[in-house]
Amino acid sequence: MKTLYSTLLIFLFTFFCFGQNQDSLITVDIESGKTIKKYIQGNLESFETELYAVNYGNILSFSKKNDTIFIENADESEAIIKIYLKNKKAG
Incomplete structure (x- = not known):
């Protein structure tokens, strides 16, 4: 019986340690809105900032x-700002 419990415990431990999904969303409440960060494989992939006012969002x-x-405005779909690195030389 102890062997069965030990095997089950080891199986559950390995399942949680190695089977975790590295993709996640983290929501942080800020004044007048919130920020949602999207992580893929532990790296920050993108984030959104939601802004609210009395008659506007x-x-x-x-x-x-x-x-x-890329910086995109949900209110105006044609308004996109692109910032890119032209030369990959450091300083």
Whole structure:
């Protein structure tokens, strides 16, 4: 019986240690809104900032693809700001 419990305990321990999904969403409440961070394999992939006022609300999305950072405005879908690294030389 002890062997059965020990085996079950080891199985559950390995399941939780090695089977954890590294993708997650973390929500942080800020004044007049919240920030939602998306992690993929433990790295910050993108985040959104939701802003609220009495008669107004908007969402700004910040995401990174390759060497480009995209800033998008949910209120105006055509308004996209792209920031990219032109030369990959350091200082």
